[in-house]
Amino acid sequence: MISQKPSQPSSGRRNRKFREKYLPTIISILSVIVIFWAIRSAVINAEQWPRIKAQFFDISAIIEVFPKVLRGFGLNMLVWVISIASIALWALVLAIFRSFSGAWFAPLKIFSIVYIDLLRGLPTLLLVLLFGFGIPALRIPGLPHHSVFWGGIAIVMAYSAYAAEVYRSGMEAIHDGQRAAAKSLGLSQMQALRFAILPQAIRNVVPSLLNLAVALQKDVALLSVLGVRDAVREAQIYTARTFNYSSLIAAALLFLVATIPMARFADYVTRKDQERRLQITR
């Protein structure tokens, strides 16, 4: 019997391994450094750089305005979280209305279709202005008259139209056999939705809903047009007083710190969801 000793990788093989494994990484790191360095030098050596730096990247201005912008940003995030919850619920109701069949439910179905068509067709900014300024101006007793409240309602109404369509696509993607099975077991329309259709549909649309949440995270800044003192508004106030735009950069940084991880998380969930589907369909 011939026993073979595990042979040491020859230096040739090791060399190939180095070339195949590490070289591409090293090349990409180097090229990134070189290119960014070139851009940086071009910017810094530009004639206008000192002015740009003073206007936009004034560290002391950023530090000075930061607490206020941060407080404003807290309001942005609060509105964001409350909106997400409201949108998730209201859009689900709209999608359920829209899925109804049968003469009895026709009014709800038509309401939902008209609502979705209208609100997807209008710029969100227009709705925010209309609700945020318009409704408080009516001074109807008993109704809240804060701009934040009505601006938030406008955002929820607009985004719900999109989210309802997302839910609907998820419900339509459920195989007809599941509905047939539910009906043959005697489940009513509502029971079929509750037990058979919605749990599967919602699970399938979580990635799309998360992407809507990422978009919403930026759009809550629309409230600033109402004079609501959110991050953007606070930054604008500072800019108006000092003619320095660094405060807007401070707000921008805060938004990025929040949105980038959120977007990455949405990507991650989307990828997991795709893997799950691949496994099921095999």
Add this chain to the structure above:
Amino acid sequence: MAKITIQNLTKYFGEKLVLDNVSLSIEEHEVVCLIGASGSGKSTLLRCINDLVEFDKGIIELDGVSIHDDKFYKTNELYKRIGIVFQSYNLFAHMNVIKNITLAPRYVHNVPKAEAEAYAMELLNLFELDGYAKSYPEQLSGGQQQRVAIIRAMATRPDVLLLDEITAALDPELIGGVLSIVKDLRENGMTMVIVSHEMGFARDVADRVCFLDQGKIIESAPPENLFSNPENPRTRQFLQRIIEAGRM
């Protein structure tokens, strides 16, 4: 009185005539097999019987009462007494086996949870699936999924089962286990209407075989007669093709 009576049943899908004045009565404990070419209306006929699709003319009765009678409509009793199993199982993918089986008893027929689960376990035991109560459909083989689907249809103790090509999606080695369940059910006196392309199985299990052609039942006879001595030329032609395809 027959268990199920179908009289002059006519059904259109849009302009297309799918069931053409079909009449058929099925006695209690009888097993009827529907055979016929693809598109001849076999599934549609089954789905009319348990009110999954609406039809245009005719009447279907269960124990002498129209399936559209208030007695059935208001009480879900029709769904309790007639179960259906589909070719593609149609188990609820997000529910485990026991939830699939107990869903209708618990939420449609208000059976207490413990009682519904006990009966589900009894059926699972009977069909040698007792280890799978907590499994999800995707973790089961096609044959196991189909057996769970049969159990789900039986969980309300129906007196009639409708089986629509329940082995058509299965690998050959899994078909036997499913068919032996059907034979057991027959032994226990279940009234069944079965759509099948397994002629050997139809011959074994059916009391009567009905041949559907373009929405009409054109021949109906006990299997030994229909298979060995078909009267209608179209039946002969159909069986000839089945034999050539090696399915008999």
